[in-house]
Amino acid sequence: MMDVKVLAIAPYEGLKEMILGLAEGQDMELRVETGDLQQGLKYAEEAASSGTDIIISRGGTAKLIQSRVAIPVVEIEVSGYDMLRVLTLAKGYPGKVAIVGFAQVVAGAAAVCEVLDMKISSYTVQDESGVGQVLQELREQGYQIIVGDVITVKEAEKLGLIGFLLTSGKESVLRSFQQARKWHALFEACKREYGMAYQVLQAEQAGVAVYDREQRQVFGNPYFNRQIAPFMDSEKIGRIVREILTEGTFHTMLEQAERIWRVSGYPLPGPDGPLAVLRIASGKSRDELRLRGASLVPAEAGFRAAQVAGNIVSHNSNMRHALDKAQSYRDQQLSVWISGEKGTGKELLAQFIHFGGERGLRPFLKIECGLASQDLWDMLLNEERNEELFGSLGRGTVFLRDIDGLGEAEQKGLADYLDKHTPAFQWIVSSREDILERTESGGFSAELYYRLAEVTLPLPSLRERKEDIEGLSLLYINEYNAKYGKQVAGLRDEAREALERFEWRGNIHQLRQVIEEAVLLAKGLYIEQGEISEVLSTRRMRTEYGKPDFDLSGTLEEIEQRIIQQVLMEEGMNQVKTAERLGISRTTLWRKIK
Numbered sequence: 001m002m003d004v005k006v007l008a009i010a011p012y013e014g015l016k017e018m019i020l021g022l023a024e025g026q027d028m029e030l031r032v033e034t035g036d037l038q039q040g041l042k043y044a045e046e047a048a049s050s051g052t053d054i055i056i057s058r059g060g061t062a063k064l065i066q067s068r069v070a071i072p073v074v075e076i077e078v079s080g081y082d083m084l085r086v087l088t089l090a091k092g093y094p095g096k097v098a099i100v101g102f103a104q105v106v107a108g109a110a111a112v113c114e115v116l117d118m119k120i121s122s123y124t125v126q127d128e129s130g131v132g133q134v135l136q137e138l139r140e141q142g143y144q145i146i147v148g149d150v151i152t153v154k155e156a157e158k159l160g161l162i163g164f165l166l167t168s169g170k171e172s173v174l175r176s177f178q179q180a181r182k183w184h185a186l187f188e189a190c191k192r193e194y195g196m197a198y199q200v201l202q203a204e205q206a207g208v209a210v211y212d213r214e215q216r217q218v219f220g221n222p223y224f225n226r227q228i229a230p231f232m233d234s235e236k237i238g239r240i241v242r243e244i245l246t247e248g249t250f251h252t253m254l255e256q257a258e259r260i261w262r263v264s265g266y267p268l269p270g271p272d273g274p275l276a277v278l279r280i281a282s283g284k285s286r287d288e289l290r291l292r293g294a295s296l297v298p299a300e301a302g303f304r305a306a307q308v309a310g311n312i313v314s315h316n317s318n319m320r321h322a323l324d325k326a327q328s329y330r331d332q333q334l335s336v337w338i339s340g341e342k343g344t345g346k347e348l349l350a351q352f353i354h355f356g357g358e359r360g361l362r363p364f365l366k367i368e369c370g371l372a373s374q375d376l377w378d379m380l381l382n383e384e385r386n387e388e389l390f391g392s393l394g395r396g397t398v399f400l401r402d403i404d405g406l407g408e409a410e411q412k413g414l415a416d417y418l419d420k421h422t423p424a425f426q427w428i429v430s431s432r433e434d435i436l437e438r439t440e441s442g443g444f445s446a447e448l449y450y451r452l453a454e455v456t457l458p459l460p461s462l463r464e465r466k467e468d469i470e471g472l473s474l475l476y477i478n479e480y481n482a483k484y485g486k487q488v489a490g491l492r493d494e495a496r497e498a499l500e501r502f503e504w505r506g507n508i509h510q511l512r513q514v515i516e517e518a519v520l521l522a523k524g525l526y527i528e529q530g531e532i533s534e535v536l537s538t539r540r541m542r543t544e545y546g547k548p549d550f551d552l553s554g555t556l557e558e559i560e561q562r563i564i565q566q567v568l569m570e571e572g573m574n575q576v577k578t579a580e581r582l583g584i585s586r587t588t589l590w591r592k593i594k
C-alpha cells in the first residue's frame with residue numbers, strides 16, 4: 001500500500017494544514033493543494049492524467065471533481081462532531097443564526113439542533129447559484145450569522161454577514177484516509193483482473209473493435225488498428241454495426257485486400273447506450289479459395305446484380321412469373337432450385353434473392369460444382385472441416401452453381417450432409433433445365449434434388465422470350481457505349497429481326513457478347529443488319545456442332561478461348577466432360593474460362 005498516490009484538494013487553507021499534519025505515518029504518497037471549485041478541478045485533472053491514484057476533497061469541490069475525472073474521489077465528510085463544534089460556537093454568539101447549505105449538510109445540522117434543543121433555522125440550497133439569493137433574504141430578515149461550507153461563507157461575507165465555516169475535524173480527515181486506502185485496494189484488484197483481459201486483447205492475432213450507435217470506433221486493439229482499419233471500408237463496417245445493434249449476433253465473411261476476413265459481432269450494453277463488438281480474423285486468401293472451386297461474391301457486385309435484376313422489365317409472362325417468385329423467396333429459409341439453359345440468368349437471380357433481401361450483408365459463397373476440388377468437397381461435407389467454410393456464413397447463402405456437374409459420390413455425400421444438418425444459411429442451386437428427366441432416368445440423385453428443390457424457379461431460354469431481345473440489346477448497347485466510348489443509339493428494325501431469328505444457344509450471355517461485338521463494329525448511329533449478320537455468322541459457326549470453322553486471328557490465348565468455348569458447347573456446357581476431353585484438370589479449365 002506504500003505507493004498509493006493521493007492528491008488532497010483542500011477548499012480552505014486550514015484544512016490543508018490539518019491534512020498535512022495527519023498524513024505522517026499514513027503509508028501514502030500525499031500531496032495537498034488548496035483550491036476551491038474550478039481551481040480544485042484543475043489540480044484534479046492534472047493529477048488524474050499523471051498517475052495519481054486517488055483524490056481527496058470536500059463538499060461542492062469534491063462533487064465537481066467526481067463528475068469530471070476517471071479516478072476515485074473520496075469526500076471528507078462533515079461529521080456530527082464537526083457540526084456540533086460549529087453549532088456550539090454559533091449558539092454562544094449574540095445574534096440571529098442560520099445554517100445554509102446542501103440538503104445533506106442541512107439535514108445533519110437540523111438533527112444536531114433538535115437533539116440539543118438549539119433554536120437555529122436551516123435553509124437548503126439546490127446548487128451554488130441559489131446561495132446568493134437565500135443569503136440576501138436572510139439578511140433582510142435580520143440574520144447576522146451564517147453557518148455553512150466554503151462557498152456559503154464566502155458569499156455571506158460578501159453581503160456583510162458573519163460566516164461560520166463548517167470545518168472538518170481530525171476524525172473526518174482520518175476517515176477519508178482510511179477510505180482512500182480501501183478504495184485504492186478495490187480499484188487495484190479490478191485493474192489486475194481487467195488488466196489481464198486487456199493484455200489478452202492487446203496480443204490477439206485478430207482485430208477486436210467496439211463501435212457506438214453513431215458507428216464511431218470507441219475501442220480497437222492493435223491488430224485491428226494496424227492490420228484492418230487502414231483498408232476496411234468504413235461504409236461496410238457502418239452497415240454491419242447497424243445490423244448488430246438491431247439484429248443481435250452477426251457472422252459474415254468479407255473479401256478485402258485479396259483476403260477473406262471472417263467477421264463476427266454481438267451487441268454489448270454500454271454506459272451511454274448499446275455498443276457493437278466486432279471480431280475480424282483473417283481467413284484464407286481469395287485465390288486459395290478460388291483454386292478449390294469456391295469464391296465469395298463481393299457485396300458491391302452482388303448489390304449491383306440485385307439492382308439489375310430488380311429493374312428487369314420483361315414482356316414474357318414466364319420470365320415475369322420467375323421474377324415474382326424470386327422476389328417472394330427472398331427472406332425465406334427455403335432451398336431454391338433455379339433451372340434453365342446456359343446463360344439464362346440463373347446466377348443473376350440467385351444474387352437477386354440473396355443481395356436484394358435481408359441476407360444481403362451476409363456472405364454469398366459460390367461453389368462451382370463441376371470444378372470444385374476434392375479438397376473443397378472434403379471441407380464441405382466433413383464436419384470437422386466445414387467450420388472453415390461455413391463457420392462465418394451465419395444466415396448467408398451457399399450457391400451451388402451447375403449442380404449437374406457433380407459426380408455420383410459427391411451427390412451422395414451432399415445428400416447425407418443435408419440429412420444430418422439444418423444450417424442457418426440458405427441453399428440456392430442452379431442446374432440445366434433437364435435435371436428432372438435426369439433424376440427419372442437415374443442420371444442424378446433424386447434424393448438430392450428433392451432435398452434441395454424446396455421451391456423451384458425455371459427460367460425460359462432466350463428463344464422462348466424473343467420479345468425481350470430488343471430491350472436487353474438496348475441495355476447492353478448502353479453498357480458498351482460507356483465502356484468503349486461509342487454513341488450507338490439503337491438497332492435498325494432489320495437488325496433486331498435478325499437477332500430475333502437467331503437460335504441463342506448461349507442465351508442472354510451470348511446476346512451480351514454479340515451486342516458487345518456489334519457496338520465495337522458499328523460505324524453509324526444505329527447498328528445495321530449487316531453488322532449484326534457479320535457477328536452472328538461467326539457465332540453461328542461457333543455454335544453449330546461438328547464443323548467448327550475457326551477464326552485463327554488474335555493471340556494464342558484468344559484462339560485457345562475459342563477452342564474451349566467450342567468444346568464446351570459440344571459437351572452441352574458440361575465442364576467435367578470438357579476438361580476430360582481437353583486433357584486438363586477441371587481447375588485449369590475453370591481458371592481459363594473465368
Ligand SMILES: Nc1ncnc2c1ncn2[C@@H]1O[C@H](COP(=O)(O)OP(=O)(O)OP(=O)(O)O)[C@@H](O)[C@H]1O
Pocket residue numbers: 308312340341342343344345346347348349401402430472475508509512
Ligand atoms: N434479365 C437480364 N437482364 C440483363 N442481363 C441479364 C439478365 N439475365 C442475365 N443477364 C446477364 O447474362 C449473363 C449470364 O447470366 P448468368 O451468369 O446469371 O446466367 P447463368 O444461367 O447463371 O449462366 P450459367 O449457365 O453459365 O451458370 C450475365 O452477364 C448476366 O448479367
